[in-house]
Amino acid sequence: MKFNYLILICMLVVSSCSDDFLDKEPLSDVTPSTFFLKSSDLELYTNGFYRMFPSTSIYDGDERADNIIATTLSEEMRGARTVPTTGGGWDWEYLRDINYFLENYEKCEDEAAKLHYGGVAYFFRAYFYFEKLKRFGEVPYYEGTIEADDTESLQAPRESRQFITDKILEDLDRAIDNLNEEVQAYRITKYSALALKSRVGLYEGTYEKYRAISGYEKYLNAAVDASLELMEDSPYAVYSTGNTAEDYMNLFNSHDAQTAEVILSRQFSQTVAVDHNVNYYTTTSSYGRPGMPKDLVNSYLMADGSRFTDNAGYDQMFFTDEVQDRDPRLSQTIRTPGYTRKGESMALVPNLGATMTGYQLTKYVTEPVYDTYDESIGDLPILRFGEVLLNYAEAKAELGTLEQSDLDLSIQLLRNRVGMPAMNLSDANSDPDSFLEDQYPTVTGANKGVILEIRRERRIELYMENFRWDDIVRWKSGQTLIQPLRGMYFPGAGEYDLDSDGNIDVVLFEGDDPAGQMTGVQYIKIDSDVFFDENNLINPQPDFNTRSFDEERDYLYPIPRVELQLNPNLTQNPGWE
Structure with a gap:
């Protein structure tokens, strides 16, 4: 049985994911006297921890930064983050569930199960705190459950990065020693x-x-x-x-x-309606239009190991020339001449309507039958x-x-x-x-x-x-x-063959739509469907260039205002006061 289905069961039995506070009580039917007695109890409870992992946002860190350029830049890229009133990643319900488990799992009489599932819990506590460390830096540290009237614990101050990291590594060492x-x-x-x-x-x-x-x-x-x-x-x-x-x-x-x-891995299956949207995300013209930036394309080495950027005129090289004889991972990550979909034989050129940079993503993309929104099943x-x-x-x-x-x-x-x-x-x-x-x-x-x-x-x-x-x-x-975001090079308006097969694939034009349009050819209007900079490189959107990054503030996220009010011993991250 796939763990996703087990997690759905666990969501009903173990915890409510709508609570956001450390004093959240587990459901009444999960008590030390009736639960944690069998191996299956430990397995069922710890299955709920797997919900902590990212699902369809597995590539979130690329969208927040400069690896994926879409129709809208992230708040991080735009320097547009603000201090939230609540939420903002300051949630602790999983920690409560983990610590509750660690306080009770040793009641199980199955010694092997105790070792393994205890290791699972220690792994997830480490994972939980690692995510908090990356987002907020110093945070309070809790090794046990907290009662609703325990004001001292609920108002604990932030611990140092080193303290938190040492605790994470301690938990991981316990997990390593005990896991199967x-x-x-x-x-x-x-x-x-x-x-x-x-x-x-x-x-x-x-x-x-x-x-x-x-x-x-x-x-x-x-x-x-x-x-x-x-x-x-x-x-x-x-x-x-x-x-x-x-x-x-x-x-x-x-x-x-x-x-x-x-x-x-995160597992997906249509059998239990657990899907994601990678195919739709990368192939449709109406959903984000994600593309690889040119500076990353330029970073791929030549196939012989030499630097592409040592070539004269590398930054104004037409697509079919710039992707030739490169590190093979480039042609296995974006559409390049000769690309075919999994299970298909028709060669496809980049669809400029589905990517903001011209470099269309293919990583994770499977057969066309999974192109509908939220139908992808690749793990x-x-x-x-x-x-x-x-x-x-x-x-x-x-x-x-x-x-x-x-x-x-x-x-x-x-x-x-x-x-x-x-x-x-x-x-x-x-x-x-x-x-x-x-x-x-x-x-x-x-x-x-x-x-x-x-x-x-x-x-x-x-x-x-x-x-x-x-x-x-x-x-x-x-x-x-905050370095410039750019895409493919085109000399200007005209007809272009993107795979050197002798057929026109794209027509870039200005003004009115051309008459007598050819079937199977992309017609792209300059300064409407696509923008260019002074060097004839695709400029995903002119307003993308008004970006900022505050070195004294933006490496961490702000703590929500309500949390600072509830806990006077918390201090706000630098620059967010």
């Missing part, structure tokens, strides 16, 4: 906890390093250790069949999670081995302990999947990429070049997997978000 070791893409296992520890350690280690906070090294070392354990002592590997032209794409357009690499990854490899390489680079052998054990495995040449440590550091330097000006030191290359690799490999906003925050690279 198995390949199970839809359930928490020891490997899930190791992967999350790898993520947490890298996040906090770099967050603190780029803010000159002492002691960051222990978190980077935690990321290295957890990553290495997964790399050396787990059943996971980079998914590959040897087909360098399709394996990356097939990892994500599979209906079921590819368990060779995917450690934890969406939450934790995968590929991320762990990137975490390992980046943590070692930031620590200054990275060697060529480390790159060969990690990033090279990802490049092997698509037939890309090796990343060379000495070459990267002796000649840092100026294009990446402009994107990330805060990177310095002896490992500057390789850190930039790892960031390139991370952005490409983990595209649309909910990482970009978190990466920008931990790197203290907010100014990256």
